[in-house]
Each structure stands twice: as structure tokens, then as C-alpha cells.
Amino acid sequence: MEDGSHSGGSDSGGSDLIDSDRSYSDRTHRDCSYRDGGRSSFSGSSSDDDSFDRRSARRRYDYSHRPNSYLEDDRISDLPDLILVQILSFLPLTDAIATARLSKRWRFLWKMVPNLAFSPYDHCSKMRPSALVSFIDKVLLLRERSSINKFSVQLDYRREFRSAVDVWLHVATGKNVEEIYLDLERDRGAPYTLPKNLYTNSSLVKLTLRDCNMNPNAVFSWPSLRILSISYDDELNDNSIASILSGCPVLESLELRKCVDVSRLNTMSASLKKLTIRSCDMMQISAPKVESLSILGFTETTMSLDLPSLLHATLNFELRIVKKGSKDSYQKSGRLMTYLLETLNGVEELKIGTWCIQVLSVLEMQNLTCPTTTFKRLILNTSFTRWDLPGMANLLRNSVSLETLVLNMTRASGGRGEILLRKKDGFKKLNQFYNELDGKKYWNSQEGALVNSLQGLKIVKIIDDNLYNTNDWYSECLLGLLQVILKNARMLEKVVICTNKIENHGSLRLNSMEVAQTLLSFPKASPSAVILYYKS
Numbered sequence: 001m002e003d004g005s006h007s008g009g010s011d012s013g014g015s016d017l018i019d020s021d022r023s024y025s026d027r028t029h030r031d032c033s034y035r036d037g038g039r040s041s042f043s044g045s046s047s048d049d050d051s052f053d054r055r056s057a058r059r060r061y062d063y064s065h066r067p068n069s070y071l072e073d074d075r076i077s078d079l080p081d082l083i084l085v086q087i088l089s090f091l092p093l094t095d096a097i098a099t100a101r102l103s104k105r106w107r108f109l110w111k112m113v114p115n116l117a118f119s120p121y122d123h124c125s126k127m128r129p130s131a132l133v134s135f136i137d138k139v140l141l142l143r144e145r146s147s148i149n150k151f152s153v154q155l156d157y158r159r160e161f162r163s164a165v166d167v168w169l170h171v172a173t174g175k176n177v178e179e180i181y182l183d184l185e186r187d188r189g190a191p192y193t194l195p196k197n198l199y200t201n202s203s204l205v206k207l208t209l210r211d212c213n214m215n216p217n218a219v220f221s222w223p224s225l226r227i228l229s230i231s232y233d234d235e236l237n238d239n240s241i242a243s244i245l246s247g248c249p250v251l252e253s254l255e256l257r258k259c260v261d262v263s264r265l266n267t268m269s270a271s272l273k274k275l276t277i278r279s280c281d282m283m284q285i286s287a288p289k290v291e292s293l294s295i296l297g298f299t300e301t302t303m304s305l306d307l308p309s310l311l312h313a314t315l316n317f318e319l320r321i322v323k324k325g326s327k328d329s330y331q332k333s334g335r336l337m338t339y340l341l342e343t344l345n346g347v348e349e350l351k352i353g354t355w356c357i358q359v360l361s362v363l364e365m366q367n368l369t370c371p372t373t374t375f376k377r378l379i380l381n382t383s384f385t386r387w388d389l390p391g392m393a394n395l396l397r398n399s400v401s402l403e404t405l406v407l408n409m410t411r412a413s414g415g416r417g418e419i420l421l422r423k424k425d426g427f428k429k430l431n432q433f434y435n436e437l438d439g440k441k442y443w444n445s446q447e448g449a450l451v452n453s454l455q456g457l458k459i460v461k462i463i464d465d466n467l468y469n470t471n472d473w474y475s476e477c478l479l480g481l482l483q484v485i486l487k488n489a490r491m492l493e494k495v496v497i498c499t500n501k502i503e504n505h506g507s508l509r510l511n512s513m514e515v516a517q518t519l520l521s522f523p524k525a526s527p528s529a530v531i532l533y534y535k536s
Contacts, residue, residue, distance in 0.1 A: 077102075077103065077105045077106070081109065084106075084109050085114075088113050089113050089114065089115050092122045093110075093113070093117055093122065094122050096113050097110045097139075111142060111146050112143075112146055113146075114146070114147055114148060115148075115149055115150040115152075116139065116140075116151050116152065117150070117181075118132065118135070118139075118152065118153045118154065118155070119152075119153075120154065120155070120156070121154075129155060129156045129157075132155060133155070133161055133164050136153065136164070136168060137164060137167075140168065140171050144171075146175075147175050147176070148172050148175040149177065149178050150177070150178065150180075150181075151168070151169075151172040151177050152180075152181035152182075153165075153181070153183065153184070154185075155183070155184055155185075156185060156187070157184035157185065157186045157189075157191070157192055158189065159190060161192075162192060165182075165184070165192060166195050169182075169194075169195060169197070169198055173197060173198060173201055173203070173204075176203040177203060177204070178203055178204065178224075179205060179206040179207075180204065180206070180207050180208070181208040182208065182209050183208075183211065184210070184211045185210070185211050186211060191212060191213045191234060192211070192213070193212070193235075194209070194214050194215070196215075196218070199214075199215070199218045199221070200219075200220075201221070202221075202224055203224060204224060204225050205224055205225060207225060207227070207228050207229070208227075208229040209230050209233070210229075210231040211231065211232045212233065213233055213234055213235045214230075214233060214236060214240065215235070216235045216236065216239065216240040217240075218240075219243070219247070220244045220246075220247030220248070221247045222251075224250065225248045225250070225251055226250055226251060226252045227251075227252065228244070228253070228254050228255070229254075229255040229257070229276075230256055230257070230259060231256075231257035231258060232257065232258050232259075234260075234261075235261075236256075236259045236261060237262060238261075238262060238263060238264045238265075241259075241265060242267070245267045245272070248269075249271065251269060251271055251272055252271055252273050253272075253273065253274040253275075254272060254275055254276070255276040255277075255278065256276070256282075257276075257278040257279060257280070258278070258279045258280065258297075260280070260281065262280055262282065263281060263284070263301075264282070264285075265286070265287065266284070266285075266286045266287075269287070269289060270289050272289060273289065273291045273292060274290070274291070275287060275290050275293050275294070276293075276294040276296065277293075277294065278294075278296040278297040279296070279297030279299070280299065281299055281300050281301045282299070282301070282303055283302070283304065284303065284304045284306075285303065285305050285307065286305075287306075287307055288308055289309050290310060291309055291310060291312065292310070292311065293310055293312070293313050293314070294314035294316070295314065295315055295316070296314070296316050296317055298317065298318050298319075299317055299318075299319060299320065300319070300320045302335070302336050303336075305340075305343045305344075307343075310346070310347050311347055311348050312348065312349045313344045313347045313349070314351040314352075315340060315352045315353060316351065316355075316356070317355065317356070318355040319332065319333050319336060319355075330359075330362050333359045334359060334362060334363050334368065336359075337359045338363070338370065341370050341373060342371045345372075345373050348375065348376050348377060349376065349378075349379070350373070350375045350377070350378055350379070351379040351381065352378075352379070352381065352395070353381045354381060354382055354388065356391075357382055357388050357391040357395070358387045358391055359391065360390070360391030360392075360394045360395055361387055361389070361394070363391075363394060364390035364391060364393065364394040369394060369398060370395060370398050372398045373400070373401075374399075374400065375401065376402065376403045376404065377403065377404040377406070378399055378402055378405050379406040379408060380392060380395075380407050380408065381408045381410050382408070382409065382410065383410055384407070384409055384477065389437065389439065389442055389443075389477070393442075393446045393449070393450070396450055396453055397446070397449050397450055397453055399453050401456060402454075403456055403458045403459070404459045405457060405459070405460050405485075407460075407464075408463045409462070409464040439473055439476055439477020440476045440479070442480070443477070443480040443481045443483070444480065444484070446484070447487070447488065450488065451488050454484075454485060454488045454490075455489070455491065456491055457485065457489040457491065457492055458489075458491050458492060458493045459492075460485055460492070460495045460496070461496040461497075461498070462495075462496070462499070463498050463499075464497070464498065464499040479519075482495065482519060483522045486519075486522045486523065486524045486525070487522065487523050487524070488525055489525055489526060490525045490526055491526060492524070492525070493528065493530070494529060494531070495529065495531045495532070496532045496534070497519075497531070498534045499534075516531065516533050519531050
């Protein structure tokens, strides 16, 4: 089968492993190439490097030439099949197949592995799509009598692969597969459309579809499905998503990613508890039993939410605006964030990302406060730059029931949130304020306004795996915030700091002991508060 778009890939690897299983007597004449990380793949031709061939020959197991003591000490091979198959299930499939060369005891064990995961990256070099298709065909043929619990395929899809993918899904569903992961990314051409037999299935528990289309007019019946994730479906619309939900009576988790024609999601499902919307222009969501909502990626529209049972919410998205930097863009962004905070006021936990925090910064500098909230747990995914601080203060000041605060430091958004605030938009005083902002002095100036919201705070956790900012401003700002918290949080139980390579950055080049001493020198409103410092 022709496939010229991946000329740098490999046509062998997994297929040769299968061929070696068919001709077991010739296995000792094959070469075993060891790549980085300890994984292995096999080639049917002799190695061009004689020294490498000698090294690989020494690494092979050939029990026929071993003394009896070696065989007696092979306790792993004496384990029951069930345990050995369980061990193999933790290996990449190509490595599990490679164990067939160890001895006759291992020859057929790989065929009993119930989880099949195929990827072009499980080999020495990226396997060409046509070779991967052939490899999957051979694996399914050789283990036709074995059951399948999980079937996963990642493939650069081409139209000529359609019939092969149809057969794979037919085989998997015929063996009562419980989990299917299908990632059929394409550079060109029409996407893969799911076959009719997949729309009605009683064994599926988890289904993940990426770059696959469903027939929008199909009748869906997935009575056991609990987790459904759909990405890049060009055909999915409001009616088809409603049909899917009606055919999934026990669905608990739904994720929609870049499904551009889905604008409304209305469901009375009593089982649906978790909803994730990523880069969809969702205008209306009504789900009375949903307890967890995540809005991620990009969106171009405002939205209406009706989620009376919501307990956990994540807002880590950016409102895509055609004309950035205009006063209208600030107003639209501000209105959306104000609406979301008002609507989500009853949730116990809120996670909020950098772009949303910086929108609150704009509101703060325009003397527009965010709504008073009753979150008990607040997680800020923040780049902790000058553009974040006013938004963080705005949110903290109005979180009157806060018990747990988590600061998850992330890298700057790389041209997302900050660009919105840096545009020359007529807010000259605003831009000047950000450029001159002193982090430590800023938190000191906010201390009086934060006193009430810090009274019930019990736990503070700072996760900082990427100390990307090497200047003293960053470290002084972080210590300034901690100083205000320690001084005013009367019910504080502990401050946990998890960081990485802290000694190499700014004024936090101190070792862990010096950092701990600095924090312990701050006055504490809670005498029982402890500071735990972890260096990962």
C-alpha cells in the first residue's frame, strides 16, 4: 500500500515480531535492537553493525544452552499464566510480543494480554501508517480467540485504511470490548466515519474518539457507557448530542473538544456528573445533576449555565476576540467573568487559569470588583506576573468562605492572556501601573483589604515546578504574599511549598534551609501553623 507522506518512518518493527512468532524455530537468527529507555523491537534482517549484533546476542535468553541451575532459578516463568499475563499487560504491546523469544513457556502468553494499544511511536522510529495497519491486522489475526478489554489505536489516517479500521472495530466489539480509544488524525482527506455496528453496543464502558465522525442521524444505544470523549467531530450537532445522551442511561462523564457545531447541551440525565467543554462555542448548558464542570481552551461566545448541583468548576479558557486590545474586548471579557463567578458562586471548589485572572486584573484597575463568592477551595493556575496580581487580589478579597488556597505556578501564557493586557488600547495609566508594579509592596498595600477573607483560611499550598522567572521581583512577590497570609490567617494550619531547583533562581537561590528560615521569621497569627517545604 502506498504511503509517501511518511518517508522517514519505519516499515518494519512490530510486523517482524509477529512474523517471528509464526516461525519460532528461526527466532535465534533474528537480531534484537535495544533503543533508549529499555524498550526493544525486532528486525528480520541481519544487523549491519557486527559489534552491536554481538552485544544483542549476549542479551538474549536461550534456555537450551543454560545449565539446570539457571532453569531452576527462573521463578518468574513458574508463575501462573494469569499473573504473567497481568505483568505483560503493563508493557507496550511490542515489548510484550518480544517476550515470546524468551522460551517456549512465554511463546503464546502475549496473545492472552487483554489490553491492546497500538501507536506508531512504540517502535525504534516512527512506524509508517501502512506498516502499522499491517501490524494491527496480524496481531488481531494471531489472537483471534482471545478476549479484548481495551482497544486503543493512534494512527495517521488515510482513506484507504477505512476497511481495515472497520474490521478492527468489528473484531473488538465482537469480543465484548469495554474500552475503545480511537485517534485517527489526518492531514488531508475526509475523516473516518464510525461503522453502524458501533452505534449499538452493550459492553462499552469507555469510548474516546478523536478525529472521527459519527453519523448525526444514527440511533445510539450504549447502555453500559460511563465515560465518553469526543474531539474534532465535524458532524456532531445539537440534535446528535441529544440523541447520544438519550442512548447512554448510565453516562457519568462527557468531554466535548472542538465540536464546532454543538452550541447547546440540555440534558436531564441523573447519571451525568462530570462535563468538560474544551474549545467549543457552547452558548447554553443545562444539566441539573452535573457536579463538575470544566471550561477549557478557547471560546468565541458568552454562555448561559443552569447547573444547580455543581460542586467543582474549572475556568481555564480564553475568550477569542477578533479585535484584541479594544475597550469592547475588555468589557465583553469582564462581563463574561462576572457572570461566571456569580453563577458558580455556590460551588465548593473553583480552579481558575491565567487569562481569567488577568481579566479580573483589568476589572480591578477599573475599580470594578468581582462578585462575592463562597468557595471553600480556590486553585489559581497563575503565571504570577504583574498582570496577575490585581486579579488575584480581587478574587481573594471577595472569597469570604475560603479554607484552602492552592497556587499552581505555570509558565507565562506565551502570548495569550498577557497580550490582551499589553495592547495599546488607550489605557495608558493601566499599562504604566503594570510596568511599575512592585510585587512585595503591592501585597503589603492589600493587607487591610484581605484580612476578612483570610480569617477562615486553613491550608495554603504552592506548587512551583517551573521557576521560569529568574529575577528577584518574582521571589520577593511570592514571599510578600506568604508574609501577608501568615500574618493574618488566624486559623491557618499549614503552608505547603512544593518547588523544583529553587536554589537556581533569583533571591530564592537560597538552599531549602535558608528559605525555611525566611518563612519562619515572618510573624504568624496562628501559633499552630506549620510550614512544610518540599523540594521535588
